[in-house]
Structure formats: structure tokens, C-alpha cells
Amino acid sequence: xxxxxxxxxxxxxxxxxxxxxxxxxxxxxxxxxxxxxxxxxxxxxxxxxxxxxxxxxxxxxxxxxxxxxxxxxxxxxxxxxxxxxxxxxxxxxxxxxxxxxxxxxxxxxxxxxxxxxxxxxxxxxxxxxxxxxxxxxxxxxxxxxxxxxxxxxxxxxxxxxxxxxxxxxxxxxxxxxxxxxxxxxxxxxxxxxxxxxxxxxxxxxxxxxxxxxxxxxxxxxxxxxxxxxxxxxxxxxxxxxxxxxxxxxxxxxxxxxxxxxxxxxxxxxxxxxxxxxxxxxxxxxxxxx
Amino acid sequence: xxxxxxxxxxxxxxxxxxxxxxxxxxxxxxxxxxxxxxxxxxxxxxxxxxxxxxxxxxxxxxxxxxxxxxxxxxxxxxxxxxxxxxxxxxxxxxxxxxxxxxxxxxxxxxxxxxxxxxxxxxxxxxxxxxxxxxxxxxxxxxxxxxxxxxxxxxxxxxxxxxxxxxxxxxxxxxxxxxxxxxxxxxxxxxxxxxxxxxxxxxxxxxxxxxxxxxxxxxxxxxxxxxxxxxxxxxxxxxxxxxxxxxxxxxxxxxxxxxxxxxxxxxxxxxxxxxxxxxxxxxxxxxxxxxxxxxxxxxxxxxxxxxxxxxxxxxxxxxxxxxxxxxxxxxxxxxxxxxxxxxxxxxxxxxxxxxxxxxxxxxxxxxxxxxxxxxxxxxxxxxxxxxxxxxxxxxxxxxxxxxxxxxxxxxx
Numbered sequence: 270x271x272x273x274x275x276x277x278x279x280x281x282x283x284x285x286x287x288x289x290x291x292x293x294x295x296x297x298x299x300x301x302x303x304x305x306x307x308x309x310x311x312x313x314x315x316x317x318x319x320x321x322x323x324x325x326x327x328x329x330x331x332x333x334x335x336x337x338x339x340x341x342x343x344x345x346x347x348x349x350x351x352x353x354x355x356x357x358x359x360x361x362x363x364x365x366x367x368x369x370x371x372x373x374x375x376x377x378x379x380x381x382x383x384x385x386x387x388x389x390x391x392x393x394x395x396x397x398x399x400x401x402x403x404x405x406x407x408x409x410x411x412x413x414x415x416x417x418x419x420x421x422x423x424x425x426x427x428x429x430x431x432x433x434x435x436x437x438x439x440x441x442x443x444x445x446x447x448x449x450x451x452x453x454x455x456x457x458x459x460x461x462x463x464x465x466x467x468x469x470x471x472x473x474x475x476x477x478x479x480x481x482x483x484x485x486x487x488x489x490x491x492x493x494x495x496x497x498x499x500x501x502x503x504x505x506x507x508x509x510x511x512x513x514x515x516x517x518x519x520x521x522x523x524x525x526x527x528x529x530x531x532x533x534x535x536x537x538x539x540x541x542x543x544x545x546x547x548x549x550x551x552x553x554x555x556x557x558x
Numbered sequence: 559x560x561x562x563x564x565x566x567x568x569x570x571x572x573x574x575x576x577x578x579x580x581x582x583x584x585x586x587x588x589x590x591x592x593x594x595x596x597x598x599x600x601x602x603x604x605x606x607x608x609x610x611x612x613x614x615x616x617x618x619x620x621x622x623x624x625x626x627x628x629x630x631x632x633x634x635x636x637x638x639x640x641x642x643x644x645x646x647x648x649x650x651x652x653x654x655x656x657x658x659x660x661x662x663x664x665x666x667x668x669x670x671x672x673x674x675x676x677x678x679x680x681x682x683x684x685x686x687x688x689x690x691x692x693x694x695x696x697x698x699x700x701x702x703x704x705x706x707x708x709x710x711x712x713x714x715x716x717x718x719x720x721x722x723x724x725x726x727x728x729x730x731x732x733x734x735x736x737x738x739x740x741x742x743x744x745x746x747x748x749x750x751x752x753x754x755x756x757x758x759x760x761x762x763x764x765x766x767x768x769x770x771x772x773x774x775x776x777x778x779x780x781x782x783x784x785x786x787x788x789x790x791x792x793x794x795x796x797x798x799x800x801x802x803x804x805x806x807x808x809x810x811x812x813x814x815x816x817x818x819x820x821x822x823x824x825x826x827x828x829x830x831x832x833x834x835x836x837x838x839x840x841x842x843x844x845x846x847x848x849x850x851x852x853x854x855x856x857x858x859x860x861x862x863x864x865x866x867x868x869x870x871x872x873x874x875x876x877x878x879x880x881x882x883x884x885x886x887x888x889x890x891x892x893x894x895x896x897x898x899x900x901x902x903x904x905x906x907x908x909x910x911x912x913x914x915x916x917x918x919x920x921x922x923x924x925x926x927x928x929x930x931x932x933x934x935x936x937x938x939x940x941x942x943x944x945x946x947x948x949x950x951x952x953x954x955x956x957x958x959x960x961x962x963x964x965x966x967x968x969x
Contacts, residue, residue: 307657310636394797395736395809414797417744418947422800503746506799506943522629524933525653 295538302532308525320528324520329508330533333516336423337492340512343427344491345484348434352483355435356442357472377436385500388429392416392501419509422502426510429497434490438483445479446472481552488548489541513537586871587618587641589634591627591857593695594823596890603886608877615870635659642865643874645694648682648858649925649932655685656929661861662688666872674879679896682924683858691858692875694887696894698915698922699755699853701843702810702824703817705836707737716817716840720759720784723817723843727793730816740788741806741818744798744946750938751853755819755842756781758851758923764934765926771963773938773956782945782952789946798946811835821855823892825911839914854922856896930966937962
């Protein structure tokens, strides 16, 4: 009997901690989102789902929702595709590997906001570094106004998103690669397996759990990532680069609609929760099979 | 033994808390906006001087960047941890008054105190007959022009009308070599205001007399078409929607832009960063009927209703608004004087740049005092960006924006 209760007792402190940092704010958000609320967060009358209807009817919200999906998929997949070869290279033994590893990891050490600020300068139309560089190489003969329209701004933001996601993803993969025993490769080489076969038959399957982890964690980070888009365009021009977080920030702190903003953030929470649950289920089923 | 130690620790902690509470009794906390690198040092000096003159009162300034000020205040007020005093944009004041978080200052204000202020700047902080804030910073907008470019292009004097401005911009554009006639802002805060300059010249106000949005009037359309035609003709810098106010100011400082409209603080920046730039300050161009308008802005310092040290806080306010303190702050930041005696000082009287600004004050419009103003400003900025980018025809964009704004106004 005692043995049965003990595990629950032992997890109680962390459950309590989780309740304080997760459940309580969520409960607060539910409260705010179902009430008429003034711009300082003081609750007025209960208004049911009026806040939810309000944002669902907002075309800017729907556009931001769609763009968030695009943003997340592009950045997560891009970072994944780039990180696997980078990790494979960094895992091989070569002269100057230490330096190469540091260089790849460096963007991770710089704050995301600072990275975004630097890129904002670099992408400046008249005095930006990128335009001068492209001009010097002869790729363009006229300055490109990168941040003036979504057509050029958003792809650049995605590229920067990928750039800052690569270090973390590579770290996970490096950890995964070092856990694969060398004798597997030696055996495969003896049997005459080509490097490509070694990758598809040994490396990739054994790396899969790490890829799954990278997908889940990156999706959560990227979906909620605020600084890159906010610093560079504030979701503009005319809300054309807004993702849900920037849309939410404007709703709450520019316009002062805290009720609607809380409703949006609850929806974001739900989306991420459902995604993570489905994905973890799928990944685990695959592993069992 | 163990328990005893524990109790001692707890008691020590509690006595420290009690001490802290005592210290709080004479403490005045103030949230201030960081206007420039000089803001922090200025308020540090204020703290020293004020505390020396008023033993028993300690002052704590929290310097917050402009961009996050409203967010900080929102979260602080929600949590009930707001300071005693705070600087706010006067355009937010109505929200603070309606939600009953601002304390009316009339019981503290003596006729002598009130007489220190220039009427125009105090008025926006008065609501329903009560004074809720004091103008800590005041500013207006005028047109800066690059004298060297004007000379090269053979232009004798700054343009008086928008038609003249277009012609001058053409001449400056013809100079080539990366020079642009008119610097236009199309990104971030005050994108809407940059459009109002033209709109006011065409006789349209932000709000019509009946309280509806002015965006659907013919004057608003004319102004939008004017800006759009200038962009299409290449009279502005390229990529208007990627340039916020600072970006356009930087182009002006680099001597790449012939004309731009902005605030007095650009003079201070030019003095420090581009001392060799030859520039002048002139009135904002007028429209076909001679109408013109500039944007007047004040920031107010307010007292919170839940402050526990109101008398001490008032002492600090009184100190902040004496002539010497005002002069130091205003001149450092490059604002306009709000204090009558201060305005008579040589610094202001003999300053040609500032004279251009103050002469525009009779035409100054302040942001309308309506709840939901920030949302209407956002709607207008979005509409302008759509027009500038060519994503939407001016008629359609303005009509849509006016409908949205009217919906906000009706609430």
C-alpha cells in the first residue's frame, strides 16, 4: 500500500510547481478571455465567447494563423534539412573541428533580439550591408528594399529563423550521433556497405528519436517566436508579415484588447498542445512497431 | 537548536521586511520614458538634488524605453504594482481617466503653479474640467530641408505649398547620385501622422464635426493620392514602407534627402552626428486653400489613484516643473518649452529652428481625446501602407479604413 502512494507523494512537489507556473496562468487567461475586460486587465461582466467570435471574424487573425503555419513548417523543416548534414560533418574527425563547431554554435549564444536588430540593419534598403555586398558582386544593379513588402521581407525572416534554429538542432543531432557505436559502421563497411547505405540503414534510423525531439521542441519554439518578426517589420507593412504572436502583442498592448488577446493566446496554447500530443503519439507508436 | 536558528532567521527576515516597509513610506516611485541617452542621467541628477532638498523622501526612477512603456504600465496596473507617478502619452490619458486609475491634481494646483504653463500644452491634459496630468514633454512638427541640395538644384526658398514641394522634389531628384526629394515615413509609430500633414492641408480633420472618421472625405482622398503619386514618380526615397521615422531621419542626416517633416529633436541629433549638414526648418506646406496643420504632441506625467505617497509625489512634481529643471530637461531632449518663463530664455528666443516650430503652434492639432485612439491610428497606418505599396486603391483603402474607424468610434 505504502509503495503505491509513494510515487504520487514524490511527484507532488513538481506537480504543485507545474500548477503554479502553468495551470494558474491558464486559468487566469480563461477568466480574462470570457469577460469584458478593460485595457488594464480589470474584469468587467462575463461575456461568454464574445471575445472568441470577435477574433475569429477578423481577417487579419485568419491571415496570421495561416502565416504562422507556413512560418513554423518552413523554419522547422529548413533547420532540420540543414542540421543533419552539418551535424554529420561536425561528427567526422577533421582538422579544426573545434573551431568549426564553435562557429556553428555561435549564433545560439547571441540573443535573438540582437540577431534580429543586426539583420534589420543589414537589410536596410539604402545603407544595408546585404545590398552593398550584392551590388559589389554584381548580382543586382539597384538596391532591393527588403523589408518594404512581405514578398521579400517574409522569406528573409524565414531564412533568419532557420539560421538561428540550426545551432540548437545540430547540438541535438551531435548528441544523437555520438550515441551510435562505431562498430556498427565498421561491421557495415566490412560487409561492403557504401556511405550512403550506411547513412540510410544505420545513421538515419538510429537518429530518428533525436529528429522527433528536434521537431517537437523546434515547433514549440518557432511557433511562439516573437523577436525576429517584431524587430524587423512589427508584422507589417499592413499586417502582411504578422504571425499569431505578433498579432497577439498588437491586440494586447497597442490596441488594449486584452480579452481578445487572451482568447488568441489560449487558442495558440491549444494548437501547440494538440500538435505535441499527436506527434508524440505517432512517434512513440513508430518506435514500438 | 535547529529550530531556534530557523526562528532567528525568520525574525531577521521579518524585521527586514518591516524596515523595507518603513523606507517605503517616504518613497516616491516614478516610471519615466527614455527619450534619449540623456534621459537617465537627467533623472539621476533630479534624484540627487531633490533628495538633498527634501530629507526623508527618497525617489526611485524607473527608466523605460518608449516602445514598451504602455505595455509595462498595462501589466503594472493589472498587477497593482504601478509606481506613484508615471509619464504617459497624453493620447492614452482618456483610458487612464475612464478606468479611474489617474488622480485629479486640482487640489494640489495653485494659481501660481498653473500660471507656469503655456496654455496650449496644459489643455490636452485637462478632461471634464479636471487636470489629470502635467505636460512633461511637448513637441510639434515642421519641415526640415537640406540647404545644400536646394542650392544645387537652384531652389531659392523652401516650398510653401504641396504643389511647390512636388516641383522642388523633382528638381532634387534630377540631381541624381542617390538623392531623393521628399523623405516619406511608411513604417511603425506615426506612419498615420505623416499622412495627416497632407490631409490637414486639404482641409480634412481626423474626426469630422459629427464625430465620425474623416478618412472618407474628399480631402483625405486627395492627400492619399498626392503621396501615392509622389511615390510612383520616384520623388520619395524607395521602399517607403521599410522606413520608420529614424530611418528617414538617418537619410536626411546623410544628406540624401531634400525635405522631411519631423520633430525638433532632429536639430539636436544633427548637431551631434552631422554638424556639417546645412539645413533649415520651415513650415509644413499648405494645401490649395492655404490650410495647413502640424501635429502637436505632449506627454503628461500623472499621479496614480492608488499611490500611498501623494503629498511626497506632488512635492516632486512641483520640483520638476520649476524653470531651471524644465530648461535642463527640455534643452537636453530637444523638446519645446512648456513653461512660460522658460520660453523667454535666450536659448529659445535666439534659436531659428525652434522659432519655426513655435510659430506653427497655432495650427497644431493634438491627437483627439477619444477612447480607442490607438486602434484608429493603427487602422489608418495599415491603410496608408496598403496604398503606398499599391496593394489597394486609395478610394477602397480609405473607405474600408473609415468604416473600421467608425465602428471603433461607435463603441
